[in-house]
Amino acid sequence: MTETVSSGGFSMQMVAISQTALTTIAGEPAVPLAAMPKSWQRIAAGSWMSEPRVYTAMAQVFLAKNQQGSILFTERSDSQHLKNAYCEGNGRLAWEAVTHFGEAFLPENYPDIEQIRAAVYTRDTQQKECTALVEIVSALFDELGYDVPATFYWTFLHPLKRSNLFEVRSFRFSEQDLDVARKFDAILHGGYVSMLRRLIDSISSQHGYFFEHGCGCESHLAKLNTCDSPFHYTIPSEARRKTLRAFFWSVMEEYLLFELRSATRLVYADHLDL
Numbered sequence: 243m244t245e246t247v248s249s250g251g252f253s254m255q256m257v258a259i260s261q262t263a264l265t266t267i268a269g270e271p272a273v274p275l276a277a278m279p280k281s282w283q284r285i286a287a288g289s290w291m292s293e294p295r296v297y298t299a300m301a302q303v304f305l306a307k308n309q310q311g312s313i314l315f316t317e318r319s320d321s322q323h324l325k326n327a328y329c330e331g332n333g334r335l336a337w338e339a340v341t342h343f344g345e346a347f348l349p350e351n352y353p354d355i356e357q358i359r360a361a362v363y364t365r366d367t368q369q370k371e372c373t374a375l376v377e378i379v380s381a382l383f384d385e386l387g388y389d390v391p392a393t394f395y396w397t398f399l400h401p402l403k404r405s406n407l408f409e410v411r412s413f414r415f416s417e418q419d420l421d422v423a424r425k426f427d428a429i430l431h432g433g434y435v436s437m438l439r440r441l442i443d444s445i446s447s448q449h450g451y452f453f454e455h456g457c458g459c460e461s462h463l464a465k466l467n468t469c470d471s472p473f474h475y476t477i478p479s480e481a482r483r484k485t486l487r488a489f490f491w492s493v494m495e496e497y498l499l500f501e502l503r504s505a506t507r508l509v510y511a512d513h514l515d516l
Contacts, residue, residue, distance in 0.1 A: 264306050271310060272302035281344030290349050290388045293483060297347070297490060301340045304494050308336035332498070339497040342425060343490075346391035353395050355380045358402070368407050374449040375402065381445045389486050391493070396422075397429040398453060424500045432493035437477045437485045444475035 264271045275283060278301065285291070286298040309329055321328075345351060355376065362372045379398050386394070400422065401407045433439055433453075446452050450472075477485050508514070 267299045267303055270303050271306040273305045279341045279344045281348055285347050292389050305336050305340050309333035335498040335501055339494045343391055346393045351392040371407050372402055378446045378449050393425045394429050397426040427500055428493045428496035431496040432489055435489045435492055438489050440475045441477050444473055447472040
């Protein structure tokens with residue numbers, strides 16, 4: 243799945259966008275659809291998602307707002323001297339975010355659950371636990387389908403690539419995870435949209451597990467030790483679309499912000515001698 247754009251391709255695209263007049267969607271600035279990554283043009287015309295045009299519009303608005311600095315520089319007159327640098331940096335990161343998620347919503351990039359399930363059956367260790375993980379993700383897909391990006395499912399399947407399903411390691415500093423850190427961390431942070439979080443925990447609790455993500459950007463699968471029994475939660479039908487839209491906006495922001503956040507190994511150290 244494509245994650246980044248080459249510097250040459252990026253520069254050419256950004257020049258093209260900077261010379262394109264913005265449009266408006268529901269009264270907000272937006273990059274015209276024709277100037278968006280080709281994936282979004284395909285999504286807008288597609289039918290595999292519940293709200294393809296709404297998600298596309300959100301990506302258009304997200305890109306425009308971050309390229310133009312519409313919040314910071316509208317509300318703070320003392321920051322005008324920073325505007326060009328801000329818009330250049332955030333504009334680039336926003337372009338990377340909408341490009342990434344445009345690819346992540348294409349149907350061919352979602353996991354083949356049957357293929358993954360078959361592979362788990364050949365494991366020599368932790369087969370029961372790994373099977374439970376696959377069933378959790380399968381149930382999540384049954385519930386959410388293509389209304390969350392493919393990386394949502396790949397994030398929760400990621401522990402299958404480890405020799406120990408319950409290993410804790412930092413996305414920020416783990417050499418094994420550097421190529422997935424940005425996209426998976428965005429999903430884990432965005433997953434704190436509360437109604438979606440409850441749904442994820444409810445489904446995983448049926449199999450005796452829950453997903454745990456600390457703010458130190460570590461990811462692991464942990465046993466559900468604190469509950470005596472599974473619990474059931476369903477996103478109210480009247481809140482479903484807004485909840486998933488909120489999640490999508492959050493993961494775009496988190497994907498952008500990943501490159502701006504500093505990190506320290508002091509968070510992850512088991513023993514400190516200072």
